[in-house]
Amino acid sequence: MSTALTGPSAELGIAMRHGVLAAFREANEGELLRGRKLELIALDDGYEPARTAPNMHRLTQEMQVLAVVGNVGTPTAITAIPIAEKTGTPFFGAFTGASALRKAGTPDVVINYRASYAEETAAMVDALIAKGIRPEEIAFFTQNDSYGDDGFFGGLAAIRNHQAVKISSVAHGRYRRNTSHVEDGLADLLLHQPLPKAVIMVGTYGPCSKLVRLARENNFHPQFLAVSFVGSQALKRSLGEQANGIIATQVVPHFNSELLLVRQYRAAMRAHSPDVPFSFVSLEGYIVGRIMVQAIDSIEGDITRSRITEALEALGSFDLGLDTPLTLGPDDHQASGRVWPVMIGADGCHPVSWEGVDHE
Template sequence: MNAYGAILRNRPLRLFFAITVFSALQSVNQQHANAADPNSHNVIPSDTRPIRIGMSTALTGPAAELGINMRHGVLAAFAEANASNTLPSKRLDLIALDDGYEPARTALNMHALTADHRVLSVIGNVGTPTAITAIPIAQKTHTPFFGAFTGASVLRNRGPSNIVVNYRASYAEETAAMVDALLAKGIQPEEIGFFTQNDSFGDDGFSGGLAAIRRHQALEASSVPHGRYRRNTSDVEDGLADLLMHESLPKAVIMVGTYEPCSKLVRLARANDFNPQFLAVSFVGADALQRTLGSMADGIVATQVVPHFNSELPLTCQYRAAMQTYDAEVPLSFVSLEGYTVGRILIKAIASIDGEITRDAVTHALEQLGQFDIGLRRPLTLGPDDHQACHEVWPVMLDSNECHAMSWEDLLNE
């Protein structure tokens, strides 16, 4: 009996087969409906040529809010450019695939984006471990890997054929700014602890912070209070215990993780009457951290690689207008502002290409931007030997209602 005959003779299999076929037909019908819907992001007018840009990001799982907001920001920048005809006779299309913040899924997505969808560039990857998986595939296919949402040092290696181009400051720059501010406040180097994700992302943040401490005082890594947790979990209890059991209780804890485990750490710490100065690198998603903690967020400091989204800089004003047009129901956030910013930079590079728009041409165009202003009122720089546009770090203070722009001097006066 062949497989088809078995289906016909087995009622449960017949039912499963019918449901599967029905679902497939529904999916096809929905795709046709999207193609006919003028409000769909997939629509390509007949007189334009699509420029396909890819994204592998976390759209589900504990880091989903980061990936979703990064996608919102990029889409807002693309919609703005398409509406204003920034690239005449061309339309920017974003193909975003969900990797759930899991490297194995990132690899599958990268093969699909580069081989099947044949995207010109990959933009806005979320995470260090996923980037480590994605970069060799991008390198092999000459696909520019631009504007990843990570400050890891592995993305900042220089080389003659490096296709990785960054917008944001590094984690080392973020943690160095924190350490310098804490020491200026009077906290001793051995009183600064770390809570990090147990992978390349957490290791990179810890190494950057430790290097900043060692610029002031020589310390062994084993003497630094350090708790860890496993990626894509909120199993923070052992990490908190490591901090609490350290010989000298830390007066400050730098968190290098995502918002769910970091918020759980803060709640448990406060419940155990442990109230150090908490700080978090930008990857935490300060908006999500504040929202999940409520009143327990009071006094937490987070570093950002973009200014506050409510500031009056030209870029942030343009961002707010673009988000209003794109989808007024989507809350403003630091993450979507970063997505919008990297989208704008990529558009600027593509618009400068004179001739055929290829993957190599996009990488070359990014490198040829030189010194430019995207609306931050301070120059950004990209070149053949400089693949990081911005080195600025903006601190914000969290309270029970929102995130406020602050200066490091505000921390000293607390």
């Protein structure tokens, strides 16, 4: 993987790495893989596309890796995918819900685990409108790049399913990637009429935390919501009590769930790195690792890049213990479309039903 191991998004990359490593260690120490061993090579790109490209060249050409798994971020994925396509390297389980990895014409080597950002923001919009918030009262705060655009336009499409609106009528604040310059974005929200009653955040945890803090200081108290990439646990650590009441969407169940796969995740994490706290992000990494293990375990004979892609596509409908089947196929390169909402509270993140989402 090429991922953020340093910089303002490092918590996400480190957690994904832990999760994949836990799944690989579990497989290496078990009876799977016909005695073969999996190794994860993780290179740091700091969530900067300019560093992703040389990492991808090094991984695919110098190191001759069989697959790239769990990369973090949309802009970095957009840089990585052409290199993966050129070298025929499977690009699996990236930590991004971007449409660039899901739209028609996406290279066959790109295969996803998680729901899309459009699915996450659509779930938020539908729940907010069901609770009585008008479409024009829903605002967005997004990173000023392909990741932020994806979340915004996915949410806008969901709003338009309820009511025809012009893009200019939707409150939209922005900030530049790898910065915390959120003041102009907050001003755009505060100046909007009507004043937003809900703000959907499509960014990283640092800038989003600062936005919430400044909003509270300016007596602006909408319902804040965050897509999975923001990192709900990181928001909680950064904001303390000010994070209470924020709704976050997750593409995995709660890490304290009693689902079979989640119990296996906790056991694998304790064995791999007992001092690392459980998290939604490392659980996603673990699921990505488990799917890769299952695909590789199905391959008889030599393991090649193309055979891994074929094995992933051949999984069809399969059950890892999530209480709902995952599906992959030649025409289905996204294993899950499910979204789980959680609410940040005084003692962490708790599962919540969409009916339980309320605004102040």
